[in-house]
Each structure stands twice: as structure tokens, then as C-alpha cells.
Amino acid sequence: MSDLIRISWSHKESPEAYTVLPGEEVVIGIQTKGRISVHSGKQSKTLAKAGITGILRGPRTFFSEKNTKSLLVYISPLLLSRMISVPMDQISDSSLSLEDLFSKEMISGLIADCEEADWKGQESTPTLEKFRLLLPVKEEKEKFVSEAVLRIKSSMGEIAIKGLASDLGVSQSSLERGFRSRVGLSPKEYAGLVRFRNIFKYYNSSSSLTELALEAGYYDQAHFIREFKKKTGFSPKQWFRQNSSSVSDLTF
Structure with a gap:
């Protein structure tokens, strides 16, 4: 499973606009400091503190506030599809709140774990283990x-x-x-x-x-x-x- 999921901290000290290109993984982001917004044309939408961006078909521009710190989980859609009940094509090209997929209590606990890990200066690995425990993997079909x-x-x-x-x-x-x-x-x-x-x-x-x-x-x-x-x-x-x-x- 290690090749299907990876995790890392991202710390953007200055306000920054950046473009994400299409990749083979779904990205889950939990902000412990600051916020991130997504830009499309002249419109801007602030993302949920704990959110998910599905596989993209084209480029997507994001903007992070000053001193934004995030725990990023890169996960294979094949694996994520065994953790959630929503078809993956409902997530493609979208940035959603994790509360659209999981219970509010689960996400509150995940945010609290990430904030504690950030405060203690922990590596991402222990948080990944907690994340895995939150999301049991169902038997693979198809x-x-x-x-x-x-x-x-x-x-x-x-x-x-x-x-x-x-x-x-x-x-x-x-x-x-x-x-x-x-x-x-x-x-x-x-x-x-x-x-x-x-x-x-x-x-x-x-x-x-x-x-x-x-x-x-x-x-x-x-x-x-x-x-x-x-x-x-x-x-x-x-x-x-x-x-x-x-x-x-x-x-x-």
C-alpha cells in the first residue's frame, strides 16, 4: 500500500499563487495554518480547511495565504475508491470539503491530529498512520x-x-x-x-x-x-x- 499513498508537509511562508498540473493521484490537504483558495478566471473560492482535489484534466491555479502550512496526502484513486462510497468521477476536476465524503466528527479529529503534529513538530509518518486507521479499506471489486x-x-x-x-x-x-x-x-x-x-x-x-x-x-x-x-x-x-x-x- 506504500506505493498507493504518500504524505508530506507543505509550508508556504509568503503569499503565493501556484499552478498544479494533472497527475495520477488524488490530493487531500489539511491546513494547520492559513488558508488556500482556488482561482478560475476572475473568480476565487476559499477551500475548506480539510479538502480534497480529484484527478485533474487540466491545470488548476491555487493561492496560499502568508504562512500557510498543510499536511498533504497523495493517494491513488484506486485505493481511495475502496475507502469512500462516492464514485471517483464525482471528484474529478473538483476541490471539495472532506466533510462531503466523511463524517464531521471524523474530519474534526483529523484536523486536531494534524494541528497537534504541527505544534509538536512531528514528521508526517505518525499522522499518516492515524489517517489510515480512520479510513478502513473495503474489499476490492472490479x-x-x-x-x-x-x-x-x-x-x-x-x-x-x-x-x-x-x-x-x-x-x-x-x-x-x-x-x-x-x-x-x-x-x-x-x-x-x-x-x-x-x-x-x-x-x-x-x-x-x-x-x-x-x-x-x-x-x-x-x-x-x-x-x-x-x-x-x-x-x-x-x-x-x-x-x-x-x-x-x-x-x-
Whole structure:
């Protein structure tokens, strides 16, 4: 389970706007100091003190107040889907309060545990253990979804969804339904997300954007540029010109 969930503290001492790009994990955040808001166009919404952001299809801009400290839990949607009763596609592209998914008493206790850990200067690991105890994991159903995720990853996102369903012995509609329920995306969207994440894995070892596109699994440059813009809001050349020095440090 350790590869399905990880946890860390985030401390932003100054007010900061930052963009989160699509990733393969759902993020739970509990603020022990300060607050975070999400920006969309000219609108801004302050997030709950304990909230969750599902898998994203495009970039999302957040703003943290001065001296904001958060405990961040990065969790696989496959695992989270076994802890909650809400289908994962109801969380995708959304930032919700944890009270929308769990009892108010449970969340109050979780916030109190995080605030105590912050006050005592504790590492994140003990808090993670408490978090796991709060969320019992149900028996896995539709195990073919987990296998499909593994095959999409091992193929670097280059896989025919119809053939994948056939290989797993299920109908394509069952695979689509299972993916939306347990991952929050369609299999095709998930394969596109895997390719997108490959870009950052291979960036430092590629000699050009053309080579990077091929290594990441895109069949041509136009496809690469089009999909990159959907996920970041920028062309690859624009984005890497602004962010190349911090690619290895990005957490999204």
C-alpha cells in the first residue's frame, strides 16, 4: 500500500499563487495554518480547511495565504475508491470539503491530529498512520480495473482500449464504467495522462522536444503539442522555457 499513498508537509511562508498540473493521484490537504483558495478566471473560492482535489484534466491555479502550512496526502484513486462510497468521477476536476465524503466528527479529529503534529513538530509518518486507521479499506471489486491501470502504465499509454478490454475478458463498456467509478477518468483519458506524465520523466534525457514527444509516447509533434496545451495551458516550448530549472522539483 506504500506505493498507493504518500504524505508530506507543505509550508508556504509568503503569499503565493501556484499552478498544479494533472497527475495520477488524488490530493487531500489539511491546513494547520492559513488558508488556500482556488482561482478560475476572475473568480476565487476559499477551500475548506480539510479538502480534497480529484484527478485533474487540466491545470488548476491555487493561492496560499502568508504562512500557510498543510499536511498533504497523495493517494491513488484506486485505493481511495475502496475507502469512500462516492464514485471517483464525482471528484474529478473538483476541490471539495472532506466533510462531503466523511463524517464531521471524523474530519474534526483529523484536523486536531494534524494541528497537534504541527505544534509538536512531528514528521508526517505518525499522522499518516492515524489517517489510515480512520479510513478502513473495503474489499476490492472490479479487479480488472487495477490490472488495466498496470497495463496502460507498462505500455506508456500506447494501448488500444478495445483490445485491452478484450484481453481482460470484459466488455469495453464495463471497462469504461469501472474506470470512471474507480479512477475518475475514462481509460482513454487515463492513457493520455500517463503519456503526459512521461514527458517529465524523460525531459532531462531528451535532446529535443521532438525526441521527447516520441519517448513519451506521442505519435507526432502536433499530437504532443495539442495534448500538452490541454494539460498545462501552454505550448511545450513556452512551458519548459519558464519551468525547465524546476522540473525535477515539481510535485503535482
